[in-house]
Amino acid sequence: MNPRALAKRVAFVGFASLIGVFFAVPMLWLVFAPFNGKPTLRATPSNPTFDNFRRVFERxxxxxxxxxxxxxxxxxxxxxxxxxxxxxxxxxxxxxxxxxxxxxxxxxxxxxxxxxxxxxxxxxxxxxxxxxxxxxxxxxxxxxxxxxxxxxxxxxxxxxxxxxxxxxxxxxxxxxxxxxxxxxxxxxxxxxxxxxxxxxxxxxxxxxxxxxxxxxxxxxxxxxxxxxxxxxxxxxxxxxxxxxxxxxxxxxxxxxxxxxxxxxxxxxxxxxx
Incomplete structure (x- = not known):
């Protein structure tokens, strides 16, 4: 593979990866936040609990x-x-x-x-x-x-x-x-x-x-x-x-x-x- 084709391929993979990360962050929040005792807008797992689901089904x-x-x-x-x-x-x-x-x-x-x-x-x-x-x-x-x-x-x-x-x-x-x-x-x-x-x-x-x-x-x-x-x-x-x-x-x-x-x-x- 010549250098120009390799550079184009690397650029394409990098751009596709950025797009994938852009769409993956909300999905990560959807996975982590429901089990977070004090969820924020950040997609970080902490204080794992099922109490959030209990609160929902109490309604x-x-x-x-x-x-x-x-x-x-x-x-x-x-x-x-x-x-x-x-x-x-x-x-x-x-x-x-x-x-x-x-x-x-x-x-x-x-x-x-x-x-x-x-x-x-x-x-x-x-x-x-x-x-x-x-x-x-x-x-x-x-x-x-x-x-x-x-x-x-x-x-x-x-x-x-x-x-x-x-x-x-x-x-x-x-x-x-x-x-x-x-x-x-x-x-x-x-x-x-x-x-x-x-x-x-x-x-x-x-x-x-x-x-x-x-x-x-x-x-x-x-x-x-x-x-x-x-x-x-x-x-x-x-x-x-x-x-x-x-x-x-x-x-x-x-x-x-x-x-x-x-x-x-x-x-x-x-x-x-």
Whole structure:
């Protein structure tokens, strides 16, 4: 290896290491702080204890908040999959003028008009539909934000399925819905897994939409509850926050572990060639 190539490689490894350290420090805090008797913003282990977790579970609202998060995630992702699968199938098989432009514009708008930019019209819409402080209102709001990307991803999986599969089914009298159910969906299951994992992560970490649309304290998910951890003086209670943050992260880590074990993150759309 010549000196110039070696210098470039060393520079790249050094830069990648710095980026890795930058992202690793918060993870180290998440590992050490929950077991620290007096946690600070520094990621240093000291005074190991499990008392922080006891303090968290002494609260009556922790388990309901985790249950609400699961309820919101499962409901929103179920809506996304139920709508995105047939929509992506229709967009993949039916050609009409401007279809590709429509898909890219839909994806672009869903990426630009998000978060705080969309919360006011979203609130007014839910208020007009009388869906404020309802779980199904949050389901629809979260699912609507994820649908364009989900349809775009699933369409790529559906495009790779040979049309001859469906044509063979049609010869035997299968309808479009039967072809979707018995031929397309079993083949694009890895794509559905991608959408499922991505959607659950998006809903699980969403704070703004549930905070605005859910007014009752007993309906708050874990992402909203975390902001209520404070001591008598109104300061952030790092002992409870750190312990709850670790508890809050575990379901997502378990989900990634399960999907990695099941698929190995080697997702293929359509037929393997």
């Amino acid at each position: 009556d609202d922790v388990l309901p908040a985790l249950r609400n998060s699961i309820f919101l995630a499962v409901g929103a992702v179920a809506i996304v999959i139920a709508v995105a699968a047939p929509a992506s199938y229709a967009l993949s098989r039916i050609r009409f003028p401007g279809r590709d432009v429509f898909l890219y514009v839909l994806l672009l708008l869903s990426s630009v008009i998000t978060g705080a930019a969309a919360i006011l019209p979203l609130y007014l819409l839910m208020f007009g539909l009388d869906m404020i402080d309802t779980f199904h209102g949050v389901w629809l709001a979260l699912a609507g934000g994820m649908l364009p990307t989900s349809i775009f991803i699933l369409k790529d999986f559906t495009d790779s399925i040979p049309r001859s599969y469906e044509e063979s089914a049609r010869v035997f009298g299968a309808s479009s819905f039967q072809a979707l159910r018995h031929i397309v969906i079993p083949v694009i299951r890895p794509g559905l897994a991608v959408i499922g994992v991505w959607g659950i992560v998006q809903v699980w970490g969403n704070f703004l939409v549930p905070f605005i649309l859910l007014r009752s304290a007993d309906k708050s998910p874990a992402a909203v509850l975390m902001y209520s951890f404070a001591d008598e003086a109104g300061r952030a209670d790092l002992r409870s926050i750190s312990a709850f943050a670790l508890i809050y992260t575990l379901p997502i880590l378990l989900l990634y572990w399960f999907v990695n074990k099941r698929y190995g993150f080697r997702f293929h759309g359509g037929i393997k060639r």
